[in-house]
Amino acid sequence: MTITIRHLVSALLVLSFGLLASLVPGGLIETRSLSHIDPLILGIFNTFLTSLVIVSLLIVYFIFKDLKWAFIVSGLCGISYFIVYALDLGTLFPVSPDPMPQALFVIEVLGMIVSLPLLFISVRGAMNSNKSSNDKVIASQPYSKTFVYFAFFLVVVGVGIITFATKSAMGS
Template sequence: MENYIGYAVAGLLALSAVLLGVLIPGGPIENRNFSHISPLKLGVFNVFLTILGIGSFALVYFSIVGAGPAFIAATLCGISYFLVYALDLGKIFPVSPDRMPRALFWIEVVGLILSIPLIFLSFVYIFMSKGGVNASGITSGTMIIVLAVMIVLGIGIVIFATKSAMRQSPNKANSADAKKRAAE
């Protein structure tokens, strides 16, 4: 039974990370303007989202092998996904003057719904586990290489997402220029 729960948690983590990944600002879905939010706040938020997404992918392996601490981290990831989507859907943070695209809305609703079984199944595994597997079977050299790649990838994602979120869309910039010229 624990194996099936481990695979279910791994699948939910992977799906949640993919859904979050397609929402990177400047990508095909998330194109709202957040230039009114300070770059520091936006950067910190993007660091959090990047760690959540990449960390979820890393936890997929550890969930499959049944590493006990992975399910504690998976519970925290599920709670984080729930809060991120609930805060955005509830127009609490981050708030944009632009309307939320329909695709973004539905992806966030699906992500919010998926976070609930992720939290529940992670809790179930924690309470059912009889110690779990502690060794991951990965050599320390491999772990260092994977960690280095994840850090470099994460830094790139944060820089791209923060710059994209701070950039006004071309239509909005043109209309702002037109309003400025009309006022002169």
């Protein structure tokens, strides 16, 4: 079996999803209190993080269709992952009075490392994708019902995660 750019980008997206998803506040790894941060700011931040992991999963569908825009979105996901981890590791945001747990530090470093090949391989995929497909033709095809149900399920779960993560980080 030949491993393609599509397979690599998809694997890196799923890995990035898993790394960030494991850091939900109130879970086993992210145990710091962020109760001093305005709830609105924390809610917006958690919405961004949850949207990032949902987009990371959903974009895999379009990566396998070899759509140029999907590779661009996956590259933007790579940049976003890098920035999120860099902000936390650089103690810029979110800053907590609690020390960073060792497991959190390790996962964030791994996430930062994974984000770089995700970005660069996504750019390569975007540059090569025109050779094998036409975005307009494939994008105009209807999505499978399974994809639509999966996307809806992820959004519903995402709202629950945002609520749980924000309440947990606030110490509620």
